[in-house]
Amino acid sequence: MDMQTNDIISDADIEQITGYKIPSKQCQCLKQAGVFFVVRRDGRPRTTWQHFNDPITHRKAAVPDAFEPNFGALD
Numbered sequence: 001m002d003m004q005t006n007d008i009i010s011d012a013d014i015e016q017i018t019g020y021k022i023p024s025k026q027c028q029c030l031k032q033a034g035v036f037f038v039v040r041r042d043g044r045p046r047t048t049w050q051h052f053n054d055p056i057t058h059r060k061a062a063v064p065d066a067f068e069p070n071f072g073a074l075d
Contacts, residue, residue: 005050014045017052 015021018029023043030037030045034055037047 005053006048009047009049009052011044014047 009017014026014030018026020026020029023039023045027037027039027043027045030047035047036051036055037045040046
């Protein structure tokens, strides 16, 4: 299976991933996992493999250096 990161996950794969057939339960499961998705007009969630494999809630924000010297003390 040649899977690209921007490929949309199929309905069958979302059912397998979430373990639910009911679209509202699929949405609930994806939301709890922190996976970004949109809801189609028929109520089914739609997302990409990139969003599934790298959920927004698990991405690390850049952490600024905790130590910064007091340059004012040099005056």
